[in-house]
Amino acid sequence: MGSGHAFRVRPRASARPIATPSPRPSLTGFRGRCDDDEPNCRAEDRYRAHELRRCPVSDGPLSIPLARHLLDRDADSRSRDGLLESLLADPITRVIAVHRGRALLSGEGEGADQGADDGAAAVAAPALALLDPDAATGAEQYLYLGRSTDGPRAGTPLVAAIVGDEVAARIEPDPARWATLRAAAPLLSDSDAGLFAEIASVANWHASHGFCPRCGTATIPQQAGWVRHCPKDDIDIFPRTDPAVIVLITDADDRVLLGSNATWTPGRYSLLAGFVEPGESLEHAVIREMKEESGVDVVDPVYRGSQPWPFPASIMLGFHARLSDAQDPESLVPDGVEIVDLRWLTREQLASPGSGVLLPGAASIARALLEDWYGGPIPDHEGRW
Numbered sequence: 050m051g052s053g054h055a056f057r058v059r060p061r062a063s064a065r066p067i068a069t070p071s072p073r074p075s076l077t078g079f080r081g082r083c084d085d086d087e088p089n090c091r092a093e094d095r096y097r098a099h100e101l102r103r104c105p106v107s108d109g110p111l112s113i114p115l116a117r118h119l120l121d122r123d124a125d126s127r128s129r130d131g132l133l134e135s136l137l138a139d140p141i142t143r144v145i146a147v148h149r150g151r152a153l154l155s156g157e158g159e160g161a162d163q164g165a166d167d168g169a170a171a172v173a174a175p176a177l178a179l180l181d182p183d184a185a186t187g188a189e190q191y192l193y194l195g196r197s198t199d200g201p202r203a204g205t206p207l208v209a210a211i212v213g214d215e216v217a218a219r220i221e222p223d224p225a226r227w228a229t230l231r232a233a234a235p236l237l238s239d240s241d242a243g244l245f246a247e248i249a250s251v252a253n254w255h256a257s258h259g260f261c262p263r264c265g266t267a268t269i270p271q272q273a274g275w276v277r278h279c280p281k282d283d284i285d286i287f288p289r290t291d292p293a294v295i296v297l298i299t300d301a302d303d304r305v306l307l308g309s310n311a312t313w314t315p316g317r318y319s320l321l322a323g324f325v326e327p328g329e330s331l332e333h334a335v336i337r338e339m340k341e342e343s344g345v346d347v348v349d350p351v352y353r354g355s356q357p358w359p360f361p362a363s364i365m366l367g368f369h370a371r372l373s374d375a376q377d378p379e380s381l382v383p384d385g386v387e388i389v390d391l392r393w394l395t396r397e398q399l400a401s402p403g404s405g406v407l408l409p410g411a412a413s414i415a416r417a418l419l420e421d422w423y424g425g426p427i428p429d430h431e432g433r434w
């Protein structure tokens with residue numbers, strides 16, 4: 050699916066410790082019971098855990114960046130007449146300014162990060178700048194994000210202001226203070242990264258849905274930025290999200306399949322991913338996309354977690370799937386269009402210096418799925434992207 054799974058996100062705080070990799074026997078056909086004391090061992094993986102003395106994939110929740118909101122979206126309020134006007138007149142409201150896809154970050158030492166874990170981190174870490182409501186007067190578009198639910202600002206209404214060049218220059222002329230989501234996400238708190246993903250998703254939708262898809266009439270933003278209305282057809286048009294699956298495939302020897310995309314620089318590898326087609330279940334999309342991109346049959350897709358990916362409008366749905374028992378793992382057929390190289394890697398190979406494999410960013414869902422399988426943080430000997 051193009052570069053859709055080229056994630057960069059923040060490091061996870063609570064990864065499990067790295068287990069010592071060791072050679073393992075082939076597990077084909079083995080279906081014993083897990084004697085591990087790993088409480089999260091998923092039932093269908095227990096045959097592997099029994100052999101590996103470790104559960105390759107837990108069933109606990111994955112810690113996935115961009116997906117950890119600390120926000121009450123307060124959707125019920127969106128349809129209230131004059132909501133944005135009243136919020137922007139209320140001095141407790143805080144505004145997040147976005148200009149050409151870049152959000153304004155707080156200056157050093159301003160400590161605007163309401164989601165940071167402690168005071169020291171709040172001062173040092175970059176955070177979304179929270180402005181007074183009149184700071185972004187003249188914005189092209191406002192979006193009511195909801196109310197903060199954490200930290201000293203719990204209950205504070207948050208509004209995004211999508212601003213043009215002139216207003217942006219008035220708010221903050223220093224371009225270094227404006228950052229893209231890709232650049233900022235690894236540095237921001239969970240709360241701020243989630244907010245930025247929400248803003249970017251809706252801002253992208255506004256930018257591309259100025260006209261009615263049915264009749265071409267200019268549409269009008271309503272419901273605090275969550276609807277565009279066609280006055281001619283009298284219909285509401287809602288923000289869209291395009292689902293895509295991203296899949297950690299393992300074989301009977303507990304290796305993981307990585308692919309390199311044609312549009313990436315050489316050495317970059319990640320999990321395979323693809324868009325869900327209309328009229329298709331997620332499970333079928335996993336099986337179809339993996340076949341199309343790699344030529345292999347996979348079975349038993351198991352959902353693991355999701356991550357908004359607003360580039361421009363995706364949500365990535367993470368799965369684990371097994372190579373079919375009837376499938377020769379060496380019969381890999383990269384599609385040659387999106388995927389130009391495929392490799393099976395053991396944990397040892399993945400983590401060893403000289404592998405030549407650049408892994409996805411530390412906080413992507415691809416990384417989260419890989420590290421869940423690996424059993425902890427994967428060392429980046431070759432770098433990451």
Ligand SMILES: [Zn+2]
Nearest residue numbers: 261264279282
């Ligand atoms: Zn229309």
